[in-house]
Amino acid sequence: MNGRVWIGHFLSLVLCGVVGCSGYTETTKNDPAAKDGAKPFAGRKLGLVVPAGVGFSTSWDLPVKEWAEQTGADYGIVEYGLTQQKRPLAELLGHVSSETANRDAAVFVFPITQVAELAADGLLASIPKEVHTTGNEQAADSLDWIDFFKGLRENAASVEGKPTIIPISSPVLVCYYRRDLLDGVQFSPPKTWDEYQQLLDSLHQWAPGLTAVEPWSEEFRATLFLARAVSSAKHPANFSLFFNINTGKPLIDSPGFVRALQRAKKALAKMPPAVKGYSPADCRREFFSGKAAMAITFETGPGNPQVPFGPVSRRQKATSPETDSVTGRPELMVVGFSRLPGDREVYNLSTKRWESGRNGLNHVALTAYSGLCAGVSANCTPQQAQAAWNLLGTLTRDHLTVAFPGATKSPCRTSQIFDVATWVGDDLSASESQDYLDVVTESLRDMRLVAELPLVGRDVFRTALTEGIGQALSQEVDAQQALNAVAQQWRKIVDEIGRQKVHNSYRRSLGLRPR
Numbered sequence: 300m301n302g303r304v305w306i307g308h309f310l311s312l313v314l315c316g317v318v319g320c321s322g323y324t325e326t327t328k329n330d331p332a333a334k335d336g337a338k339p340f341a342g343r344k345l346g347l348v349v350p351a352g353v354g355f356s357t358s359w360d361l362p363v364k365e366w367a368e369q370t371g372a373d374y375g376i377v378e379y380g381l382t383q384q385k386r387p388l389a390e391l392l393g394h395v396s397s398e399t400a401n402r403d404a405a406v407f408v409f410p411i412t413q414v415a416e417l418a419a420d421g422l423l424a425s426i427p428k429e430v431h432t433t434g435n436e437q438a439a440d441s442l443d444w445i446d447f448f449k450g451l452r453e454n455a456a457s458v459e460g461k462p463t464i465i466p467i468s469s470p471v472l473v474c475y476y477r478r479d480l481l482d483g484v485q486f487s488p489p490k491t492w493d494e495y496q497q498l499l500d501s502l503h504q505w506a507p508g509l510t511a512v513e514p515w516s517e518e519f520r521a522t523l524f525l526a527r528a529v530s531s532a533k534h535p536a537n538f539s540l541f542f543n544i545n546t547g548k549p550l551i552d553s554p555g556f557v558r559a560l561q562r563a564k565k566a567l568a569k570m571p572p573a574v575k576g577y578s579p580a581d582c583r584r585e586f587f588s589g590k591a592a593m594a595i596t597f598e599t600g601p602g603n604p605q606v607p608f609g610p611v612s613r614r615q616k617a618t619s620p621e622t623d624s625v626t627g628r629p630e631l632m633v634v635g636f637s638r639l640p641g642d643r644e645v646y647n648l649s650t651k652r653w654e655s656g657r658n659g660l661n662h663v664a665l666t667a668y669s670g671l672c673a674g675v676s677a678n679c680t681p682q683q684a685q686a687a688w689n690l691l692g693t694l695t696r697d698h699l700t701v702a703f704p705g706a707t708k709s710p711c712r713t714s715q716i717f718d719v720a721t722w723v724g725d726d727l728s729a730s731e732s733q734d735y736l737d738v739v740t741e742s743l744r745d746m747r748l749v750a751e752l753p754l755v756g757r758d759v760f761r762t763a764l765t766e767g768i769g770q771a772l773s774q775e776v777d778a779q780q781a782l783n784a785v786a787q788q789w790r791k792i793v794d795e796i797g798r799q800k801v802h803n804s805y806r807r808s809l810g811l812r813p814r
Contacts, residue, residue, distance in 0.1 A: 338371025
């Protein structure tokens with residue numbers, strides 16, 4: 300049965316609710332199908348489940364077809380809607396039908412923000428040792444796992460401490476600044492949020508007539524706040540950050556987060572009121588048009604003003620060339636990049652004290668607030684799993700640029716940082732582009748890297764946090780009152796979803812076993 304014929308059969312299975320694949324226990328050399336010169340995956344059927352509206356049905360056509368011809372595997376591609384679907388992806392893949400005895404759904408591509416949800420439902424297979432520990436990165440079954448940035452692979456890409464997903468994109472926010480203007484007055488890029496505030500307060504000195512911008516739109520507000528907060532709220536000695544890992548109690552109203560919200564309000568007082576509606580793309584545009592001397596944003600590649608699979612993409616707003624394009628970069632502009640600032644002090648939840656950061660500075664980056672990843676589902680045969688991981692290795696290691704169009708990808712591997720033009724906008728010089736990638740690399744390699752709210756019910760928790768931050772920014776309540784109200788809402792959400800389910804999903808994401 301060829302791919303075109305079989306896709307109709309596979310689609311009917313998905314509409315009934317298909318479950319995908321599982322653990323990998325056999326290698327090609329032990330497979331009878333690979334003997335006597337036979338193609339290694341002859342007769343194996345793989346269902347490829349990908350997001351609709353992104354272009355995967357086209358971009359995957361040639362590389363998957365070539366792989367199938369070389370390996371003998373059969374496949375069908377089915378697309379699902381990210382926002383239009385009546386059921387979430389976890390339910391779509393997890394609803395078992397009696398018609399799915401062949402377990403044909405093997406590979407699926409999904410937003411990285413859904414990892415905790417899918418893991419909680421038992422739908423994600425761990426990457427087998429035969430795939431991620433091979434010493435030969437060009438081996439047929441190798442994903443070259445060690446090539447992924449360490450902080451990313453050990454945190455956002457692992458569940459219960461086991462390699463689980465293949466990151467395709469997982470951006471981090473970066474501080475952009477006018478190096479030419481800072482150097483002119485011998486000011487330094489900010490290492491801490493206090494230093495960042497000092498630069499805001501002194502804009503009239505080093506950047507007269509210019510401003511600073513941050514993405515405080517309703518869709519991105521929770522992400523920016525958490526990115527600002529993690530360096531003061533995540534102590535190196537504490538596993539707990541958003542929730543207590545032992546009790547499940549929400550910690551969003553703890554001192555580290557309160558201080559971050561107080562600082563955010565102070566910073567916003569120095570920015571144009573319009574930033575409360577800005578996305579990262581808006582901030583980048585303001586910066587490169589010469590209106591802002593500092594901005595918090597990130598690159599999404601040439602011609603990609605917004606990144607899919609995250610809070611920005613959900614914004615139902617008509618755009619125009621003025622909204623999304625960058626024009627008129629100042630002739631003498633020199634762009635500098637730095638990680639988002641850290642903190643000299645970090646709150647220790649165990650001792651209930653503010654303590655000095657490691658080496659005098661606590662630097663923590665936030666990721667997995669948007670982006671895309673791929674995995675193998677957890678209930679197919681070992682033979683299907685073997686073929687599925689092999690296909691993902693081929694697509695993500697050898698054919699990434701072709702298979703994943705536009706802003707669906709961002710640098711996640713060491714080997715990717717040398718292809719500079721793939722990752723940055725056309726308005727950056729070669730040296731600026733490399734500086735940007737150096738900052739991203741440093742953040743994603745850092746073992747203190749954290750994923751944004753990696754637990755079941757993430758979107759509902761984000762909504763409550765967004766509302767609370769909005770009240771604080773509008774001066775309705777102070778920071779402590781706002782976050783107390785958020786914590787109360789989070790407790791209600793936990794009760795509605797189920798305490799054990801939420802608690803265990805958070806523990807899995809931190810590399811801990813569920814209780």
